[in-house]
Amino acid sequence: MSGKRPDTLPLLSLTGIGKTYANGTVALSGIDASVREGGFVSLVGPSGCGKSTLLRIIAGLIEADAGALSWPASDTRPADIGFVFQDATLMPWARARDNVYLPLKLKGISWKQAEPRVMDALERVGLADFANAYPRELSGGMKMRVSIARALVTEPPLLLMDEPFAALDEFTRGKLDDDLLALWQAQRFTTVFVTHSIYESVYLSERVLVMGARPGRILADIEISEPFPRGHSFRESARYIEICAQVSAALRKGAAI
Amino acid sequence: MRQHDTMPARLARFLVPAGVGLLFLGAWELLVAVYDIPRFVLPAPSAIWESFVQNFGSLMASLWVTLRVTISAFLLAVVGGVGLAILFSQNRHVEMALFPYAVVLQVTPVVSIAPLILIWVGYDNVEFALLILAWIVAFFPILSNTTLGLRSADHNLHDLFRLHGANRWQVLIELQLPSALPYILAGMKISGGLALIGAVVAEFVAGSGSGNGLAWRIVEAGNRLDIPRMFAALFLLSGLGILIFFGLTLVEQRLLRRWHESAIQRES
Numbered sequence: 001m002s003g004k005r006p007d008t009l010p011l012l013s014l015t016g017i018g019k020t021y022a023n024g025t026v027a028l029s030g031i032d033a034s035v036r037e038g039g040f041v042s043l044v045g046p047s048g049c050g051k052s053t054l055l056r057i058i059a060g061l062i063e064a065d066a067g068a069l070s071w072p073a074s075d076t077r078p079a080d081i082g083f084v085f086q087d088a089t090l091m092p093w094a095r096a097r098d099n100v101y102l103p104l105k106l107k108g109i110s111w112k113q114a115e116p117r118v119m120d121a122l123e124r125v126g127l128a129d130f131a132n133a134y135p136r137e138l139s140g141g142m143k144m145r146v147s148i149a150r151a152l153v154t155e156p157p158l159l160l161m162d163e164p165f166a167a168l169d170e171f172t173r174g175k176l177d178d179d180l181l182a183l184w185q186a187q188r189f190t191t192v193f194v195t196h197s198i199y200e201s202v203y204l205s206e207r208v209l210v211m212g213a214r215p216g217r218i219l220a221d222i223e224i225s226e227p228f229p230r231g232h233s234f235r236e237s238a239r240y241i242e243i244c245a246q247v248s249a250a251l252r253k254g255a256a257i
Numbered sequence: 258m259r260q261h262d263t264m265p266a267r268l269a270r271f272l273v274p275a276g277v278g279l280l281f282l283g284a285w286e287l288l289v290a291v292y293d294i295p296r297f298v299l300p301a302p303s304a305i306w307e308s309f310v311q312n313f314g315s316l317m318a319s320l321w322v323t324l325r326v327t328i329s330a331f332l333l334a335v336v337g338g339v340g341l342a343i344l345f346s347q348n349r350h351v352e353m354a355l356f357p358y359a360v361v362l363q364v365t366p367v368v369s370i371a372p373l374i375l376i377w378v379g380y381d382n383v384e385f386a387l388l389i390l391a392w393i394v395a396f397f398p399i400l401s402n403t404t405l406g407l408r409s410a411d412h413n414l415h416d417l418f419r420l421h422g423a424n425r426w427q428v429l430i431e432l433q434l435p436s437a438l439p440y441i442l443a444g445m446k447i448s449g450g451l452a453l454i455g456a457v458v459a460e461f462v463a464g465s466g467s468g469n470g471l472a473w474r475i476v477e478a479g480n481r482l483d484i485p486r487m488f489a490a491l492f493l494l495s496g497l498g499i500l501i502f503f504g505l506t507l508v509e510q511r512l513l514r515r516w517h518e519s520a521i522q523r524e525s
Contacts, residue, residue, distance in 0.1 A: 037373045058415075059416075059420055060420070061416050061419060061420060063488040082457065083416070083417060085413045085417075087413065089411060089414055091414065091431075091432070091435065092517065093438070093515075093516045093517075094435075099298040102417075102421070102431070103421045105423070106418065106421045106422060106423045106431070109422070134515050134516050135516070136516060154421075190291070227336060234327055236381055
């Protein structure tokens with residue numbers, strides 16, 4: 001429900017989504033949300049609040065057992081969805097370029113046809129010179145870049161990221177945040193970004209959905225209207241601190257219930 | 258980032274054990290001479306070498322027979338083990354139905370099955386019976402390791418394949434088999450040695466006159482109390498086993514050195 005563009009249909013709409021695991025754990029309950037086309041939404045919340053589960057439901061990797069997931073703008077789930085995991089999740093036996101080639105390869109596209117796209121994707125994440133490197137020869141941040149290149153090589157309309165930079169050091173994380181925003185601005189894919197960092201979610205997103213645990217639910221929907229590109233000035237602004245405090249308060253309120 | 262052994266270090270890895278071996282042989286030679294041990298109890302290394310040179314022709318012919326049986330059994334075990342493991346990975350019911358029988362085959366001592374196989378195959382076709390017996394012994398490690406390896410693929414990668422609409426075949430070829438490769442190679446290293454053991458044990462059971470591999474040379478030399486020749490055949494067997502092991506280690510290093518932790522040498 002982005003207030004800015006009420007005229008266009010959202011890419012993704014969730015109504016009353018619920019998920020209960022076989023052992024009786026209620027992972028999600030009554031999730032209502034929508035994501036506008038080209039938007040950047042973060043899901044932030046403590047461990048066990050079901051944010052990863054929600055991301056997997058959106059990706060179609062698991063089924064919700066209550067509620068409905070719909071795609072108002074396109075009618076069906078996009079054929080290409082980019083997914084970035086917390087770990088880079090690269091195939092260790094394959095060079096960087098072969099890892100990036102994977103989604104195209106699985107579609108039956110020959111290397112000859114795919115090569116320019118693969119190289120372009122690697123270039124966009126700044127790894128053109130490392131196309132032939134094996135994952136273990138790359139640093140943590142570089143591996144994550146390969147993972148992002150792999151997610152974007154099909155030029156998907158939707159990019160799902162599951163705590164992608166959580167395992168990285170703060171400097172690398174900050175750099176990757178900025179690079180991700182630049183890619184998002186250039187290509188305008190819709191992004192749903194799961195994180196447990198309040199600061200990261202506020203810095204990156206147009207909207208932050210604050211989630212609480214047991215059962216996983218949405219506590220607050222906070223809009224951040226600061227313009228992009230955002231840089232240091234935003235990170236250091238009073239407005240930034242204020243929104244972070246707002247998210248933090250929503251989280252605390254959820255934990256107190 | 259990868260670091261290879263420097264030349265002296267590599268040389269030392271060969272020279273140190275070789276030196277220990279030479280010392281051992283020297284002490285052996287000396288002891289036999291000092292205590293005047295008769296050659297039908299313990300021949301000196303020099304006597305064994307002499308016997309080796311004398312019987313070179315027959316020993317090499319026997320080596321060739323044992324090698325042939327071992328290698329064929331090993332290759333068939335790789336094909337059969339990996340093939341069956343792939344079948345298992347595709348269908349849990351097949352695995353559930355067949356795996357216990359593979360275990361039965363493994364835990365039943367090969368010596369006890371040998372007479373049966375020999376009768377079925379016929380004494381005029383002993384080499385084929387040896388091949389079957391060696392295969393039975395060599396097959397299981399490959400099967401169990403490959404089964405484990407095919408299941409060990411990263412769960413998130415599995416999800417990624419699913420997300421991109423991969424079919425079963427693509428998952429097998431692009432994900433499961435490469436993930437299983439280190440396991441398969443480890444299984445092959447075990448099986449290589451077991452194939453040799455299987456071939457030798459089977460030949461022992463097959464008994465007099467039927468085989469002409471190295472095991473038979475040992476039996477024959479023992480019957481004639483020609484202990485130096487017995488030792489010569491024994492050393493050849495050990496040599497063959499070592500060769501198989503190092504050959505497979507080399508293959509493993511070649512295939513895994515770019516990506517798998519087990520094959521990566523680091524500066525310590």
